[in-house]
Structure formats: C-alpha cells, structure tokens
Amino acid sequence: MTPKILEIIELPPVDISELVSPDATVVTRICVIMREIKPALRSAISILSFRPAAMIADLFGTEAMVVADELEIPKYVYVPSNAWFLALQIYTPQLDKIVEGEYVDQKEPLKIPGCRPIRPEDLVDPMLDRTNQQYFENLRIGVQMPMCNGILLNTWQDLQPSALEALRDEELLGRIVKVPVYPIGPLIRQTKPLGTNSELFIWLDKQPRESVIYVSFGSGGTLSLEQMAELAFGLELSQQNFIWVVRPPTLKTGDGSFFNAGTGEDNGTLRYLPEEQRMNATMLTEELGVAVRSKTLPSKGVVAREEIEMLIRRIMVDKEGTEIRTRAKELKYGAENALVQGGSSMNALSTVAKECEISSKRQKMTAW
Structure with missing residues (x-):
C-alpha cells in the first residue's frame, strides 16, 4: 500500500459580508x-x-x-x-x-x-x-x-x-x-508536457535556434485592450517570429483591462498581484541589462508599438542582444544548478x- 504523502483538509467557509464593503479589493x-x-x-x-x-x-x-x-x-x-x-x-x-x-x-x-x-x-x-x-x-x-x-x-x-x-x-x-x-x-509546478508531435513543436522545429520570442504575462498579468493592440502591432513590426500566450478573459474590469492568464500553470504560483509583476520585470530586465522603457520615447501608461518594436529588435537583432541572451542563459543554468x-x-x-x-x-x- 502506497503511503499517503499529502492530505488536504478543507476548512469551512467564513462569512465576511459584514466585515468588508462590497467594493473591497x-x-x-x-x-x-x-x-x-x-x-x-x-x-x-x-x-x-x-x-x-x-x-x-x-x-x-x-x-x-x-x-x-x-x-x-x-x-x-x-x-x-x-x-x-x-x-x-x-x-x-x-x-x-x-x-x-x-x-x-x-x-x-x-x-x-x-x-x-x-x-x-x-x-x-x-x-x-x-x-x-x-x-x-x-x-x-x-x-x-x-x-x-x-x-x-x-x-x-x-x-x-x-x-x-x-x-x-x-x-x-x-x-x-x-x-x-x-x-x-x-519553485515551479511540473505540468504535463505537450506532445512533441503537436502543431506548435512541429513549427518550432523548423525555426532557427534562438529565433522565436516567447510572450507571456504570467498568471495574473493584466493588459488593457489598447495595450493588447499596441503589443500585437509591435510584435508584427519587429518582423520576428513569436509565440504569444493569450487566454480568454476570466475577469473583466471597469477600465477595460482583463486577466488574460488565469491559473498560474505557467509558473506554478499564484501571483500576489498583477502589479508585483512590474517589480519582477524591472528586476529581471536590470539583471539582463535591458531597460524596461526606452529613454527616447515617452511613456503614457501604454507602451507604444514603436517602443515594443525597438526593444524586441534590440534583443533579437542588434549586437547588444547577444550579451543579453548570454546573460539569460547564465540565469537559466544558475536556476537549474541551485536545485x-x-x-x-x-x-x-x-x-x-x-x-x-x-x-x-x-x-x-x-x-x-
């Protein structure tokens, strides 16, 4: 008999309706x-x-x-x-x-x-x-x-x-x-891998090594409809191959934004808040030596397609991108070695x- 290594105990729900306002976060x-x-x-x-x-x-x-x-x-x-x-x-x-x-x-x-x-x-x-x-x-x-x-x-x-x-x-x-x-x-959650004969892997196998951009905003990332459009145009203008993980909205908000990645399967954790990912992005981009925002284009809440195009080409085409990708590999191997x-x-x-x-x-x- 296989010993039980995990037992989940569900606690009864509590009523907090009298303790928080209807618009509580x-x-x-x-x-x-x-x-x-x-x-x-x-x-x-x-x-x-x-x-x-x-x-x-x-x-x-x-x-x-x-x-x-x-x-x-x-x-x-x-x-x-x-x-x-x-x-x-x-x-x-x-x-x-x-x-x-x-x-x-x-x-x-x-x-x-x-x-x-x-x-x-x-x-x-x-x-x-x-x-x-x-x-x-x-x-x-x-x-x-x-x-x-x-x-x-x-x-x-x-x-x-x-x-x-x-x-x-x-x-x-x-x-x-x-x-x-x-x-x-x-720490990441191990998920069942896709079959190597899937349409995605068949397409990937035909692409040159390190020539495809993977775009994902994690389990709690939010994008407005306007930002979605700018990102799409920016990816297209960059003329680089890409895979973009986009899930159906699970929560629509009043400002036109929505949660487009719902379960945390990509990273194994429930994000504290979408805004925490801005800290993650800043930290990682500084580790890789690439700016989150360009210094030449203004930022007005929405990152413009031109800025997205420039940053993508900076990483994938320009000479500086070689150093950035090398640093990314070092972080990858460092993560593997730590475990x-x-x-x-x-x-x-x-x-x-x-x-x-x-x-x-x-x-x-x-x-x-």
Whole structure:
C-alpha cells in the first residue's frame, strides 16, 4: 500500500459580508478571510493524531502564526516572489513612518536599505492608496512576517545576492527581519508536457535556434485592450517570429483591462498581484541589462508599438542582444544548478527540513 504523502483538509467557509464593503479589493477579502478562519484552523490542527513538525503560512496567512504559537509549532512564511519584493514588504512599516503623502506622488524612488530603490510606478497595488483598507492589511503583513522562525523565498542565491545579503545584514534589513531567509527557488509546478508531435513543436522545429520570442504575462498579468493592440502591432513590426500566450478573459474590469492568464500553470504560483509583476520585470530586465522603457520615447501608461518594436529588435537583432541572451542563459543554468543536490536552494531547503526534524523529535517527548 502506497503511503499517503499529502492530505488536504478543507476548512469551512467564513462569512465576511459584514466585515468588508462590497467594493473591497481581493487583497482585503483574502486577509479578512484568513483572520476569521483562525478558529477553524486551530480546531483542524488540534484534532490531528500527530503534532505537526511545522506550520508554513503563505503571504496572506501570517495571522495563522498565532495558532502555531498557541500549539507550540514552529512557523515559517513562504513568499512566492523575489528578494526585492520581500525587502519592500518588510520595509513598508518603516516607509509608513518616513514618507508623507501618497507613495505614488513621490518625485524620487523609495529607498530600501541595501537594495535598489523602487520607483513609485513599480509599487504593488496595496501601496497605491494609503486610505484604502488593503493598505493597512498589507502593512500588517509586513509587521507580522518577521515574527516567524524563518522565511522561505522563491528565488535563488545567485540571482539576487545583494538583496539577500541586505535581508541578512543586521546593519541593513536584517535588523527588521531578525530571522533566517531561505532562498529555495525557483519553485515551479511540473505540468504535463505537450506532445512533441503537436502543431506548435512541429513549427518550432523548423525555426532557427534562438529565433522565436516567447510572450507571456504570467498568471495574473493584466493588459488593457489598447495595450493588447499596441503589443500585437509591435510584435508584427519587429518582423520576428513569436509565440504569444493569450487566454480568454476570466475577469473583466471597469477600465477595460482583463486577466488574460488565469491559473498560474505557467509558473506554478499564484501571483500576489498583477502589479508585483512590474517589480519582477524591472528586476529581471536590470539583471539582463535591458531597460524596461526606452529613454527616447515617452511613456503614457501604454507602451507604444514603436517602443515594443525597438526593444524586441534590440534583443533579437542588434549586437547588444547577444550579451543579453548570454546573460539569460547564465540565469537559466544558475536556476537549474541551485536545485540540484548540493545547490544553494537545495541546501537551504535541507536546512529547513533538518530544523523541522529536530523540532519533531522534541515534540514527540511531550504530550499532544
């Protein structure tokens, strides 16, 4: 008989209709649900026949750590994003005290100790309106995250060494975090591969190596109809072969934008917010040495087709593109090496596993 390695326990739904306004954001709703579901979570853990070795909460589940404390269970927080995002998240309570007025109205990038500054336009959605409830929910998460035993981060050491060092340095962000940060990524969900005889692979096999652009905006990317049109024209004007992942809209919004990639199958994580991808894009493009926006064309909320064409040709045609593609390969191989036996991410995850094992042995000595 095959032993059970995973058991999913569904908690009963909670009614938050009296706790949030009808127009409350998704972030607010999730945070309130996680807060109200604590009694059910406590009961579900208490009736288990064994004492859990650890509790791992996601970004929105930091309030569950109170339950872990009550039951004397080690607690970790998993952040399915990069070190720069984590740095911003835990430094937000400090920014709340330092910055006056709305962050988006600041003339200069916001400074984060030991990390690259973040432009106001790259901020995550909960930070765009300091009067909205989701801002205070996000602020609370930033306060609670360092109260765990360790933070698991979906990045790897060689991708963001400076930001990770800042999170560990007690003279920088380490004085706020105060717990180990474990880069254990990149974590992706393994999906069933397409058959090599599919129409897509047959077409790809006929193309020259490294001659096709892959365009995808992840599981939570949003594009307005106008931006969709500009991107389509830009791809066409570039005269480069491309594959563009576009899914039917799953949620239409009042401003004409929609979610065009719904389940997270492309990267294995549920994105915190579409705006987080702007931080991801900025981080990766700086790592690759290519600007997110050109310095010669104005940006007015929508990236123009001419700018898209120029950036595509810069990467695929111009001499500079060779260096960019080489750097991208280095990051790819670095990610692969981090996950093999002896790799940085594998070592970090092994450290967490050993801590949980030691905790489990201690717990067996006490009654449950």
